[in-house]
Structures are given as C-alpha cells and as structure tokens.
Amino acid sequence: MSPRSAPNSHSGAAQLRDDAARHTAGRSRPVGLWPHPVRGSEWLPRGLARQLRGWLEEMGVVCVTPKPLCSLTETSYNVRRHRIDYDDPLIAEFARYFGKPEFRITVDPETRSIAEVEVIRDAVCGCGRFVAEGLVGVSADDAEFKAGMLHHHYPCLAGMGKDIDFNDTIMHISGNILKEMVAEQVKPYKQEVYIVPGKRSE
Structure with a gap:
C-alpha cells in the first residue's frame, strides 16, 4: 500500500512528499518552511513527520520538520525531548538567518x-x-x-x-x-x- 493511500495518512503531507522530491531534485529542503510551518500535531503528527523524513531520505532529499518553526537552528530543531539534530549545509545556511530568534x-x-x-x-x-x-x-x-x-x-x-x-x-x-x-x-x-x-x- 502506498503512503498516499495508507489509512489515517494525511493526504496533504503525502502530496508534500511527492512535490518536495520533484521540485528539489535531490536537494535539501526544510519542510517546515514550505508550503507552511508545522502549526501542530493535527497538521503533521509526529509519526507521519518521521515517515515523511524517511520517504524523502530514500529520494536523497534532507527534510526537517521544525515545530515550532522558530525552533530551527543550524544544527537542530524542535525543543525539549523532541529535539532532533540534523547535518545539512543548505538548511543550515538558511537557519543562519531565519529560525530560532x-x-x-x-x-x-x-x-x-x-x-x-x-x-x-x-x-x-x-x-x-x-x-x-x-x-x-x-x-x-x-x-x-x-x-x-x-x-x-x-x-x-x-x-x-x-x-x-x-x-x-x-x-x-x-x-x-x-x-x-x-x-x-x-x-x-x-x-x-x-x-x-x-x-x-x-
């Protein structure tokens, strides 16, 4: 069963996976920045965010899903025990100027x-x-x-x-x-x- 047709999957996030891969052509993209920030778990549940990162990783696309968007730094995103480290120069370059104040x-x-x-x-x-x-x-x-x-x-x-x-x-x-x-x-x-x-x- 494809992620798009999986039960309880968020169709918007599944569409985002395909669009991200097509538009980035293997380049990095902070998903929280496009098409809009992760406003809460109802928009992108934690489990689905993990799946999304995995799907894009298989396509050679680095994906970060900061929640809130202003938790993004050059090396990590999210807060408390949900913090996730990442290593990607393109996203880090963006996060030098925009992200966690x-x-x-x-x-x-x-x-x-x-x-x-x-x-x-x-x-x-x-x-x-x-x-x-x-x-x-x-x-x-x-x-x-x-x-x-x-x-x-x-x-x-x-x-x-x-x-x-x-x-x-x-x-x-x-x-x-x-x-x-x-x-x-x-x-x-x-x-x-x-x-x-x-x-x-x-």
Missing part, C-alpha cells in the same frame, strides 16, 4: 535598561525583529515579560490548539523560546529582590 542585547550597566538589541537570527515571520525593536529602553527586570507580551501581540502563525507532544499550544512554545533567550542575556543585570519577614508587632 537570536539576539545580542546590550544593557546600560548604570540604568540597567536595554540600550541596543542586534538581531543575529530572526524568526521566519519577522517576530524576532519586532520584539527586538520593542525591547530598547526596557529595564532588565522587565525584559522577559515584555518580550512575551510583544510576541503575544505579533501575528504569530503558530497554532493555538493544545499540541499533544507538548501538552501546550505551539504559540506558547514559540513565545517561551524567545522569552528564555532574552532572560538569559539580561540575567546579569537583573536586580534580585529579597523579602525579609518583619517582626510581629506587639
């Missing part, structure tokens, strides 16, 4: 506010650059929260249905990727607040 954040040590944000790698949708512009002038203490809010207000293409692989929405996973990256860079400048219990008044 990466910033170089400069913080003014006196004011502890963000003075500059250089975008090393943007998300494919442009969300990274949008967030970077909105972070300038923000206190290091508030940067992580602000990054999350900016991401939330950007027209993210990730799905809002709960994904069975993460028990969370792909949009939230996408936002957390960005927030964690910002939090790590501003951490040395954050002001620690310690709460000391007061004495009970007589």
Whole structure:
C-alpha cells in the first residue's frame, strides 16, 4: 500500500512528499518552511513527520520538520525531548538567518535598561525583529515579560490548539523560546529582590 493511500495518512503531507522530491531534485529542503510551518500535531503528527523524513531520505532529499518553526537552528530543531539534530549545509545556511530568534542585547550597566538589541537570527515571520525593536529602553527586570507580551501581540502563525507532544499550544512554545533567550542575556543585570519577614508587632 502506498503512503498516499495508507489509512489515517494525511493526504496533504503525502502530496508534500511527492512535490518536495520533484521540485528539489535531490536537494535539501526544510519542510517546515514550505508550503507552511508545522502549526501542530493535527497538521503533521509526529509519526507521519518521521515517515515523511524517511520517504524523502530514500529520494536523497534532507527534510526537517521544525515545530515550532522558530525552533530551527543550524544544527537542530524542535525543543525539549523532541529535539532532533540534523547535518545539512543548505538548511543550515538558511537557519543562519531565519529560525530560532537570536539576539545580542546590550544593557546600560548604570540604568540597567536595554540600550541596543542586534538581531543575529530572526524568526521566519519577522517576530524576532519586532520584539527586538520593542525591547530598547526596557529595564532588565522587565525584559522577559515584555518580550512575551510583544510576541503575544505579533501575528504569530503558530497554532493555538493544545499540541499533544507538548501538552501546550505551539504559540506558547514559540513565545517561551524567545522569552528564555532574552532572560538569559539580561540575567546579569537583573536586580534580585529579597523579602525579609518583619517582626510581629506587639
């Protein structure tokens, strides 16, 4: 039985397999980028994604299926225990510029506010650059929260249905990727607040 006619197979993904092989002629292609990102398991279940990569590998085509798309780096994609490493120069070249957002954040040590944000790698949708512009002038203490809010207000293409692989929405996973990256860079400048219990008044 062919993959196209197999029970419970996703006809769109099966069509994607054939089209990818025909259009790439043995070259690499990050499937999450064409025709559109993997929005959730309902679009491309994990098992079918594995099959798709196998089918294309047999045709000499390297395939990556990042979920979310903004988890793609030059060497891996996906997050947590679902992370998958890959080795392909064409996809890696694309991922140098688009995929998992990466910033170089400069913080003014006196004011502890963000003075500059250089975008090393943007998300494919442009969300990274949008967030970077909105972070300038923000206190290091508030940067992580602000990054999350900016991401939330950007027209993210990730799905809002709960994904069975993460028990969370792909949009939230996408936002957390960005927030964690910002939090790590501003951490040395954050002001620690310690709460000391007061004495009970007589």
